[in-house]
């Protein structure tokens with residue numbers, strides 16, 4: 001994943017600045033939430049992750065890796081998550097990163113969610129590769145609508161306040177190809193990378209995913225008839 005910072009001098013348009021690259025596999029990030037991460041156990045009898053999050057956040061005693069990731073998120077203007085599509089979702093390490101880094105009490109709590117979330121004013125983008133074709137991943141495709149399947153991630157990012165941009169997907173990326181076909185794929189992907197870089201240079205123009213605001217829901221948390 002990439003955390004981007006920076007505002008062009010004298011301009012209200014966010015520019016793409018050199019970002020911080022986080023490689024979850026590279027740093028051997030532990031995606032398992034568990035009591036062993038917490039130095040000051042709030043409840044030794046029962047491990048309650050949300051209570052431990054809040055307890056450790058309030059005492060500034062988050063696990064070191066989580067404190068580092070949280071600080072990077074708080075300083076960033078944008079978050080780009082790069083991942084391969086695995087079993088109709090993101091790899092488990094990314095879900096585990098969300099479980100542990102989206103700290104309850106710190107990045108979200110009652111009254112600090114959605115448009116009032118800690119990440120408000122920041123943008124998040126999912127960039128994924130898939131083995132299947134664009135047609136197979138379309139709403140009427142054999143493999144199902146990829147945007148719908150990645151909706152839980154987009155919704156979670158919005159939950160902590162991000163302005164979520166429309167997905168950037170690259171299809172038909174596969175290994176084990178014969179030499180000629182592999183070469184064709186490499187050439188196609190090299191073009192895709194240029195296309196992606198060109199698009200990323202104008203990331204401020206990317207469309208956001210429309211979300212309803214809290215005021216659009218009833219007290220029972222269902223959508224008003226005429227929001």
Ligand SMILES: Cc1cc2nc3c(=O)[nH]c(=O)nc-3n(C[C@H](O)[C@H](O)[C@H](O)COP(=O)(O)O)c2cc1C
Pocket residue numbers: 083084085086087088089128129130131132133143173174175
């Ligand atoms: C565990 C696993 C599950 C996968 N599941 C899917 C899937 O559900 N849909 C799909 O289109 N491709 C799937 N693929 C293919 C990957 O998306 C594809 O290999 C990857 O995007 C290629 O990028 P990479 O070279 O960076 O790994 C899967 C691959 C693996 C290893």
